Amino acid sequence: MYELTKEPIQVQAAIDQVLDRNCGAITTFIGTVRELTHGKKTIRLEYHAYESMAIKMLHKIGKEVEERWPGTTIAITHRLGVLDISDIAIVIAVSSPHRKAAYEGNEYAIERIKELVPIWKKEHWEDGTEWVGDQLEQQAYPKGGPTL
Amino acid sequence: MITVLFFAGLEEQIGQQRLALPFAGKAIFQLKAHIEEVYELENDTLQGMMVAVNEEFATNDTVLVEQDTVAFIPPVSGG
Numbered sequence: 093m094y095e096l097t098k099e100p101i102q103v104q105a106a107i108d109q110v111l112d113r114n115c116g117a118i119t120t121f122i123g124t125v126r127e128l129t130h131g132k133k134t135i136r137l138e139y140h141a142y143e144s145m146a147i148k149m150l151h152k153i154g155k156e157v158e159e160r161w162p163g164t165t166i167a168i169t170h171r172l173g174v175l176d177i178s179d180i181a182i183v184i185a186v187s188s189p190h191r192k193a194a195y196e197g198n199e200y201a202i203e204r205i206k207e208l209v210p211i212w213k214k215e216h217w218e219d220g221t222e223w224v225g226d227q228l229e230q231q232a233y234p235k236g237g238p239t240l
Numbered sequence: 241m242i243t244v245l246f247f248a249g250l251e252e253q254i255g256q257q258r259l260a261l262p263f264a265g266k267a268i269f270q271l272k273a274h275i276e277e278v279y280e281l282e283n284d285t286l287q288g289m290m291v292a293v294n295e296e297f298a299t300n301d302t303v304l305v306e307q308d309t310v311a312f313i314p315p316v317s318g319g
Contacts, residue, residue, distance in 0.1 A: 123319050139318065142247055142311055145295040146318075170318060182319050202319055210292070210311070211318025212248035223249035225315035240297055 093166070094150035096143055096211075098173040101180040109167040110187035117191035119198040123182040125175050133218045137175045142210040146170070149209045157186065157201055161193035166201060170211060207239070242304050244271070245311040250289075254279050264308070268293075269300040271310065289314060 093109060107118055125137050154166045167185045175181060184201050188194040205211075213224045244259040251257050254275075263271050272286040290313040291298050297313075304310065 140248055141318070142245065142292075142295075142313070145292055145311065148295050205319045206316070208316070209318050210247065210313050210316055212314065213317040214248070223252075223314070224317040225249075 093168070094147055094154060095169045096141055096146060096172050097169060098171070101169050101171050101183050103180070103183050103185075106167045106169055106183045106185040110165040110185045112165065112187065114163075114189055115165070115187035115194075116189050117194040118185060118187045119191070119194040121182070121184040121198050121202050122180055123202070125177050125179050125181060127177045129215075134177065135216045135218055136177070137181070137216065138214040139170070139172045139175065139181065140212050140214070141170070141172055143172075146209050146211055150205070153201055153204045153208065156204065157197040160200070161188060161197040164188040164193050164197045166197065168201065168205070170205075170209075172211075241306070242271075243307075243309045244275070245309065247312070248314050250285075250312055250314050253281065253285075263304050263310075264306040266304055267300065268298060268302050268304070268310070271304070272300070286312065 103120060103122060107120060110118055127134055150168050154168065157166050158164055165187045170182045171180060184198055186194045186198040188197065215222045215224055241260045242263045244261055246254045246257055268291050276283065276286050292311045292313055293302055293308055
């Protein structure tokens with residue numbers, strides 16, 4: 093259900109993990125490697141993780157989703173290592189009896205991942221490298237830390 | 241002894257991924273000050289940084305015990 097992998101991500105495998113007879117909807121979020129960020133060109137990316145803690149935090153987020161939207165089931169796979177443009181970095185699949193919970197739970201999960209899970213992205217720009225700390229160019233932790 | 245882990249840009253700055261330090265009985269803020277001094281990091285590089293003790297987020301006041309694993313968590317950028 094919660095996986096970090098150095099191999100290319102198989103979206104169907106995440107879907108298969110959440111599909112069951114009682115669900116009437118499955119949403120998938122697929123995060124891919126973007127070439128241009130505000131006009132700046134990415135050559136490739138590198139993801140590193142504190143793997144044992146990252147898995148633990150993914151479990152925590154999954155539990156939050158399943159508690160806030162009862163009846164949902166979630167699967168999350170995040171890629172690690174070197175990724176090229178258009179490679180899949182993450183897939184989140186959420187199933188639920190009705191579609192609204194699947195949409196909302198999925199969005200909640202990716203926002204929490206960007207706040208809480210110890211995974212770091214190193215950008216290899218065409219003119220150098222940089223560890224990215226705040227992807228949306230917002231303060232990483234406006235409240236001084238993640239909401240636990 | 242406690243184990244200290246560094247990741248991402250901080251790992252590159254420190255030059256290693258893991259240290260063993262005699263910091264049992266001391267607080268996180270003391271550990272932060274020690275590492276800033278020894279590795280000549282800019283003041284406050286670490287003071288505002290998130291820290292995990294044994295894979296759970298902790299605060300600057302958390303007191304360490306023998307065998308703890310402390311990880312410095314620079315702002316994350318997964319997803």
